[in-house]
Amino acid sequence: MARNNARYGREDVEAYDRPRRSTRPRTKDRPTYDDAVDGVVVTVDRGRFTVVVAGRQIWAVKARPLGRKGVVTGDRVRVVGDTSGDDGALARIVEVRERSTVLRRTADDDDPVERVIVAGADQLVVVTALADPEPRHGLIDRALVAAYDAGMAPLLCLTKADLADPETLLSTYRALGVPWVVTRRGADGIDGLGELRERLAGRTSVLLGHSGVGKSTLVNALVPDAGREVGHVNVVTGRGRHTSTSALMLALPGGGGEAGWVIDTPGIRSFGLAHVEPDHLIEAFPDLDEMTEDCPRGCTHGGDEPECGLDEAVARGEADPERVESFRRLLAARSATDY
Missing domain, CATH: 1.10.40 (Ribonucleotide Reductase Protein R1; domain 1)
Structure with a gap:
């Protein structure tokens, strides 16, 4: 309908009413999601989440009411929709449970923006090679700081003990009372894996370390069907190549998570601690x-x-x-x- 205004001719856009905003009152009622089921986020990939529900993996997206609330690997969530796990099925994450722990870092020490690495883990396993590449105390110390700040139990996992004596490194951390396990490459696999399994049993553990120290090798040995890509150390730089591109949470064999979980993380290159007081x-x-x-x-x-x-x-x-x-x-x- 044209406006009754002589200033506008019929050829002018302003001569016509613009669509009016709906005046329907918004409802204050919110969905209760009584039919939602519990799950745990095991990996995040470009806005989609792989969630384990009742022992099966499903795809899910974040529901709009969650807004900008982040969802990360390790989060305990509630989901609705198609949780069958069939091809093409898609569910929605409608609630993120309160996090028991949060492992976080900043990009740099003066960066105020915190980045959550994983949630809900109770043990941080600092994986360090004794050689090839050489151990770097700086990252070990920073990882321990992050563990203590998050309320997580730390564990040192020293790999490649067939190449160097672990005592040199262990002597540095004995006074802190940090427990450790030592592994080495043997003729039939990895020696020391049994002790590591005991330390991981019944817990949710994050494996953290530089690229090339053997995290993915350990994960493949602990979870035989994990299929994590194993990288190699550059002979020139002495540093490993990134093989894991996102955090992945895997159930240890023996009961769909009841035996414990391990979370493999990408190799760390920056680990700021601006958030730690x-x-x-x-x-x-x-x-x-x-x-x-x-x-x-x-x-x-x-x-x-x-x-x-x-x-x-x-x-x-x-x-x-x-x-x-x-x-x-x-x-x-x-x-x-x-x-």
Whole structure:
């Protein structure tokens, strides 16, 4: 209908009414999703999620009401729709359960944006080769910091012990009380795999480490049908090539997740810790934490603090100097540039 306005002729666009916005009131009722079923996200690929529901894998997308809420590998979720797992079937994730733990990093130490790597894991397995490539303390220390900050139990997994003596590296971390397992390549596979299986049993464990250290080799040995691509170390740079491009969660053999889960992650090249506060880190060491109660306000507990309670405790013989030094090395790892 033309507007009753002499300024506009019939040939003018403004002469016609624009479509009006609907005046229908929005309903306050929200779906209850009573028919939703529980699942766990095992991998994420370009906005689609592979979810394990009742022992079978299904495809799912995120429901619109979730908005920008991120969904990551390890999330426990509720899904609706076609959960048959048949070809072409697609479900919707309608709820993300509260996360028990969150392993996160920043791209750089001064980057305020946190990136969640995985959720719901209770153990961080720091995989480090003893040679080929050479071990790098920087990443080990940073991974331990991330584990303590997330409330996850750390575990050192030293691979390729047939090429170098593990004692040199282990002596650095004994004072922290970090447990470890050692594996080596044997004639019939990987020696030491049995002890690693015991450490993983009944837990959700994230494998983290540089490319080329043997994460995918371990996953293929632990989960025979995993089929993870195995990379090689560049003889010039001494560094591995990325073979895993996204985090993948796999059930250990023995009961659809009841025996435990392992999460293989892409090789790490940057692991910023801008989100970790010194006071939060020291809480992971209760024996040291209680010695800092009289520290001056703003004390970082580092070695350059003039009146830190840790130094006073060492002087009184109440603290193990090696343990304090090890803790401070982790603290310094938050701002180290070489890892």
